[in-house]
Amino acid sequence: MYKNANGILYNGDCIQVMTGLESGIVDAVITDPPYSSGGLHASARQKPPQQKYANHENGHFFFGDTMDQRSYYRWSLEWCREAHRLTKENGVICIFTDWRQLPIITDVLQASGWLWKGTAPWDKRNARPLKGGMRAQCEYIVWGCKGKLVEDVYLPGIFSVPIVQGNKRLHSMQKPQALLESLIKLSPDGGTVLDMFAGSGSTLAAAESLGRKWLGIEYGAEFCEVMRERLNLKDC
DSSP: OEEOSSEEEEESOHHHHHHTSOSSOEEEEEEOOOOOOSSSSHHHHTSOHIIIIIOSTTOOOOSSOOOOHHHHHHHHHHHHHHHHHHEEEEEEEEEEEOTTTHHHHHHHHHHTTOEEEEEEEEEOSOOOOOTTSOOOOEEEEEEEESSOOOSOOOOOSSEEOOOOOGGGOOSTTOOOHHHHHHHHTTSOTTOEEEESSOTTSHHHHHHHHTTOEEEEEESOHHHHHHHHHHTTOEEO
């Protein structure tokens, strides 16, 4: 476990960590779980993530991305239910997903007790062309709330932000901090943001930049080390 003045980072399985926490301690959940997609067949989905998505030697391995559809639904339902329990009344959730898992995540959100409010595309701007078809240029933000929306915030329904590239890319699936900062505005000033798939810490860094507290969970020890440096974390 690591911390700084703004939050605490747990290194472990997100479901196990969340079940040990008190209810109603966060104002928003902004998270990017493993998609467990990257192929139309089970053999393709079971390949390491750096082969499925990055297609280059500098891709990063991360856990939880090789499940079949039924396992993925059940697992997602568990962590999404715990996220609902940990969130205060009138809190919000934003979950990143791709086109393959969009139906499952919208089902999971509702089955977990959240009120589904919509789906916003993230236009990544730069995507590989597909011969005879359309670019996979968008990922999606499935979002909802627990109770009523009360914050006086007005965000767009489409986000156009370029992907993280070059030496700034600390994780294969890293989301742009500017995009995350937009979503974190859905939480109250001084509130606490939860990301149980913290990765390289972009959500946590975005929360700090906007004066929010944060609670992070990450399974991969190597990414916890990345966040230790990025967020100036200390052992606790």
